[in-house]
Amino acid sequence: MAKFNYLLSSNTSASNFTTNGIFDDTFVHSRKSAIDDFIEKRSALFALLRPYEENIDLVPRELMNMILLGCISAVESYVRKIIRTIIIVDESSRKICENQHLKYGAVITHDKFLLPEALLEEYSFTNGYNIKETIKKLTGIKLDNISTINTVFKEYSKICQLRHCVVHRFGLLGSNNAIELGLAEHGKFLEKPLQINFEHLNEMVLVCENLVKEVNNYLFCEVLERTYKSRTEQWYFDFRRDKKTFKKYYSLFVDSSCDNNEKVVYKEFTKSMQEYYGRNFV
Numbered sequence: 713m714a715k716f717n718y719l720l721s722s723n724t725s726a727s728n729f730t731t732n733g734i735f736d737d738t739f740v741h742s743r744k745s746a747i748d749d750f751i752e753k754r755s756a757l758f759a760l761l762r763p764y765e766e767n768i769d770l771v772p773r774e775l776m777n778m779i780l781l782g783c784i785s786a787v788e789s790y791v792r793k794i795i796r797t798i799i800i801v802d803e804s805s806r807k808i809c810e811n812q813h814l815k816y817g818a819v820i821t822h823d824k825f826l827l828p829e830a831l832l833e834e835y836s837f838t839n840g841y842n843i844k845e846t847i848k849k850l851t852g853i854k855l856d857n858i859s860t861i862n863t864v865f866k867e868y869s870k871i872c873q874l875r876h877c878v879v880h881r882f883g884l885l886g887s888n889n890a891i892e893l894g895l896a897e898h899g900k901f902l903e904k905p906l907q908i909n910f911e912h913l914n915e916m917v918l919v920c921e922n923l924v925k926e927v928n929n930y931l932f933c934e935v936l937e938r939t940y941k942s943r944t945e946q947w948y949f950d951f952r953r954d955k956k957t958f959k960k961y962y963s964l965f966v967d968s969s970c971d972n973n974e975k976v977v978y979k980e981f982t983k984s985m986q987e988y989y990g991r992n993f994v
Contacts (some may be wrong), residue, residue: 741826746793747928747967753786754917761910768910776908777878783920784875787868788837790924794931795850796828797964802935803944805851812850839872840865840923847927853934861930864923871916877906925967932965940985949982951975 742749757779764771799805809831818830835846844855844865855861873889880886883905890898908916939945945957958978966972 745964745966745968746790746797747924747965748969749793750786750790750921750924751967751969753789754783754921757782757786758917771910773883773905773907776910776913777883777906779913780871780908780916781875781878783917784871787920787924791837791843791846791927792829792832794928794964795832795847796826798851798931798935799828799831800825801960801964802851802939804938804942805935808852809850838875840869843927847931851931851935853931853938855927855930858930861926864919864926867919868923871919874906874916928965928967932961935964936961936981937985941989947982947985949986951978954978954982 742752744752760775760779761768761771799809809828812831814827814830815833818827818833822830831850832846835842837843837846848854855865870893873892877883877885877889884903885898885901885906887902890902939961940947947957948954951958955978958981959974962974962977966974
């Protein structure tokens with residue numbers, strides 16, 4: 713300890729901070745689809761801007777940054793929920809995860825509906841690549857070589873670099889972030905703060921939304937088709953007989969903001985399976 717002692721800052725007061733009591737133990741997890749939860753979270757974030765509706769240019773920089781963080785968090789929440797619910801419902805994914813390790817504390821604490829969340833504790837979704845790799849590892853479904861998905865993941869990874877600036881540098885652009893974004897274009901902004909306006913925010917939220925929609929659509933089709941070709945579900949090509957089984961998967965992915973008809977989607981699914989695999993495949 714230094715011999716010199718002088719308090720440039722005032723004396724600190726004792727803190728009795730505890731994490732007990734800061735979590736809502738009355739909270740009940742939604743049974744909505746993961747994408748419906750995402751849309752709800754996105755709407756809640758934009759509600760924070762209502763006091764500025766008359767003059768959106770007056771939104772504080774820090775609030776814009778916080779909404780950006782919230783949107784990325786909503787994407788991560790979507791990814792966690794869709795993986796969790798797929799593992800619970802889909803036999804192929806469940807088998808893939810059988811040899812995954814769980815911490816004992818998670819096993820004795822989580823209920824069955826949420827237990828797959830514990831599998832995701834060791835995974836990070838701070839860029840598009842990590843999301844794709846996690847989905848592949850836990851469901852066996854590859855998101856590579858699909859141009860539309862690759863495009864949105866590339867855009868999303870840029871937004872994750874901005875997230876890093878906000879979380880770790882209070883909005884300032886660091887050299888690693890500048891390199892990832894393109895040093896030639898961003899070098900002049902090193903150690904400069906983010907200045908997100910409403911138009912920028914809308915563009916970034918659109919990227920997040922596009923990623924969720926692209927992934928949701930692709931996983932729905934892949935998971936459902938796999939139940940047919942892997943024979944993990946029995947399909948009768950009769951909606952009355954198949955309704956319960958189909959709804960089990962459909963409800964995981966349905967986007968209530970769109971005008972979807974469950975029976976119409978079912979007919980498209982069975983039609984595709986018959987045309988590609990043949991009805992006698994099962």
